[in-house]
Amino acid sequence: MENVENFSSFMAGVFLTRREISCSELSYLMNDYSIKMNSCIVEDDDEFYMFNNFIHFDNKKIFVKEAYDDYVNINxxxxCFEDFLYGLTSNDVKVYFNIPNRSNNILKIKTKVS
Incomplete structure (x- = not known):
């Protein structure tokens, strides 16, 4: 049986890895994801409407209008816009796009010890 993935989760994963994507590349990635993850991507109008204020569609591409560190109003x-995207992204989408878990996303500073 196929798994089901929400389109908003998939798009959040896309936008965590890049600021814009062509429509043809998005189509390719959705097909590739469906095959590799044995999953069907479905529309989820209840969540996707929130993207309308933050992304722009034109004839050839979709891109993010917000900076990742901007604060946006959701409900x-x-x-933080990046936190919003991260919260929508499922574990399977994170695996597919190689998005690290938050606990592994800590800046490590090397110090020289004499």
Whole structure:
């Protein structure tokens, strides 16, 4: 049996890895994801409507209008745009796009010890 993936989760994963994507590349990635992850990507109008304020569609590409560190208002709550995207992204989408878990996303500073 196929798994089901929400389109908003998939798009959040796309936008965590790049600021813009062509429509043909998106189509390719969706097909590739469906095959590799044995999953069907379905529309989810309840969540995807939130993207309307933050992304722009034109004839050839889709791109993010916000900076990743900007705060956006979601359901009367201010949230960092990157956190919003990360929260929508499922574990399978994170694996497919090689998006690290937050605990592994810590900046490590090397110090020289004499």
């Amino acid at each position: 009367n709550r201010d949230i």
